[in-house]
Amino acid sequence: MASLKELRNRIASVKATQKITRAMQMVAASKLRRAQAAAEAARPYSVRMNTVLANLAKPLRGRDDAPRLLAGTGRDDVHLLVVCTAERGLCGAFNSSIARLARDHAVRLAGEGKTVKILCVGKKGHDILKRRFRSEIIDLVDLRGVKQLAFTDADGIGNRVRDLFAEGGFDVCTLFFAEFKSVINQVPTALQLVPAQIDSEGEGEVAGGEAVYEYEPDEESILTDLLPRNLSVQIFRALLENAASEMGAKMSAMDNATRNAGEMINALTLTYNRSRQAQITKELIEIISGAEAL
Amino acid sequence: MADPFQFELVAPEKLLISEPVNEVVIPGSEGYFTVLKGHASYMSTMRPGVVEVARGNARDRIFVRGGFADVNVEGLTILAEQAIPLEELDAATLAQEVQNAQEDVNDAKDAETKAAAELRLHQLKEVQTAKGG
Numbered sequence: 001m002a003s004l005k006e007l008r009n010r011i012a013s014v015k016a017t018q019k020i021t022r023a024m025q026m027v028a029a030s031k032l033r034r035a036q037a038a039a040e041a042a043r044p045y046s047v048r049m050n051t052v053l054a055n056l057a058k059p060l061r062g063r064d065d066a067p068r069l070l071a072g073t074g075r076d077d078v079h080l081l082v083v084c085t086a087e088r089g090l091c092g093a094f095n096s097s098i099a100r101l102a103r104d105h106a107v108r109l110a111g112e113g114k115t116v117k118i119l120c121v122g123k124k125g126h127d128i129l130k131r132r133f134r135s136e137i138i139d140l141v142d143l144r145g146v147k148q149l150a151f152t153d154a155d156g157i158g159n160r161v162r163d164l165f166a167e168g169g170f171d172v173c174t175l176f177f178a179e180f181k182s183v184i185n186q187v188p189t190a191l192q193l194v195p196a197q198i199d200s201e202g203e204g205e206v207a208g209g210e211a212v213y214e215y216e217p218d219e220e221s222i223l224t225d226l227l228p229r230n231l232s233v234q235i236f237r238a239l240l241e242n243a244a245s246e247m248g249a250k251m252s253a254m255d256n257a258t259r260n261a262g263e264m265i266n267a268l269t270l271t272y273n274r275s276r277q278a279q280i281t282k283e284l285i286e287i288i289s290g291a292e293a294l
Numbered sequence: 295m296a297d298p299f300q301f302e303l304v305a306p307e308k309l310l311i312s313e314p315v316n317e318v319v320i321p322g323s324e325g326y327f328t329v330l331k332g333h334a335s336y337m338s339t340m341r342p343g344v345v346e347v348a349r350g351n352a353r354d355r356i357f358v359r360g361g362f363a364d365v366n367v368e369g370l371t372i373l374a375e376q377a378i379p380l381e382e383l384d385a386a387t388l389a390q391e392v393q394n395a396q397e398d399v400n401d402a403k404d405a406e407t408k409a410a411a412e413l414r415l416h417q418l419k420e421v422q423t424a425k426g427g
Contacts, residue, residue, distance in 0.1 A: 044308075048304060048373055052373075150307065151306035151375070213335045216338040225362070
């Protein structure tokens with residue numbers, strides 16, 4: 001049985017922790033609102049980009065002279081995994097679930113005899129993955145200094161991926177991030193970047209037949225200009241989704257922590273009061289029995 | 295006054311403009327062109343330059359850094375890599391960019407990259423003139 005003083009100290013420390021987790025929850029809630037707004041603001045761009053790309057790429061599907069970012073290298077040997085995670089922990093299973101998805105993917109590819117390269121964006125994913133894939137990780141992109149995510153940050157990563165592809169560093173590139181569904185639901189997602197996957201479902205047809213477009217310069221130059229940019233746009237979108245997901249995960253994790261701390265305080269306070277009363281009773285009995293003995 | 299049509303200016307971070315306008319002048323990569331209502335479906339890449347938007351009697355000038363313009367039946371959509379209203383564009387930032395472009399020209403190894411860098415430098419200087427004037 002812990003002494004009264006020890007119990008008092010523990011209650012005080014749990015209370016202090018609860019204050020911190022509550023503050024972190026509130027900070028995450030306000031950051032979530034901002035991150036969500038940013039993710040929503042960026043949506044029109046990527047949606048329109050997709051529409052335009054779908055229109056342009058349709059006639060090129062299956063042709064040999066299609067740009068390599070669209071058609072791929074024709075091989076399937078070297079895979080690049082871009083794993084986007086948070087820079088900070090304390091957000092529940094957020095980082096580990098993305099890392100787990102990437103790890104399973106990497107293990108499966110390695111099992112098929114393919115070469116895997118990993119580019120980590122965010123420190124936490126790097127920490128988790130380096131235990132197993134130390135030699136496969138080619139680099140870590142650190143976004144810790146970035147307060148408000150700008151397109152240029154994503155463009156930097158996009159440039160790295162493009163350069164690597166131009167050197168023939170990989171054949172297939174997959175992006176890992178957590179898609180933001182709601183505050184309590186973030187889905188780890190794998191998205192194939194190269195060869196580009198463009199969903200053309202229901203687009204183009206809606207406009208009522210093929211609108212005759214005039215292009216300046218010609219379609220192919222526009223496409224070769226657009227595809228690299230699309231890469232950055234996809235990464236940007238993933239990073240924004242990730243930021244919103246991280247804050248959502250952190251919010252619910254901190255909410256849980258606050259509630260757990262509350263339960264712990266209740267239980268400790270109960271034990272504290274019981275043992276305090278027990279001690280008082282014990283002292284009274286001692287005094288009474290002492291008086292009776294006289 | 296030309297009839298208004300739907301115009302949207304979208305940057306990666308957010309939707310900047312979405313409203314009916316009368317006329318838009320776009321710095322296409324192969325020359326400036328003007329879009330009015332009922333323009334044929336048209337798509338062009340853009341070079342760094344100034345987009346001029348006419349709305350009633352007001353004319354807004356916006357600096358865009360590359361991107362592309364998509365004209366279709368519904369209207370005009372500009373996807374800009376970066377878009378800043380010309381009056382908010384900082385002269386020092388622009389000067390810095392011109393300097394970067396100049397360095398690119400100097401550092402270029404083969405003729406092709408050098409030509410591309412020179413083109414960019416020229417375009418940026420043009421913007422600088424537009425800003426000053």
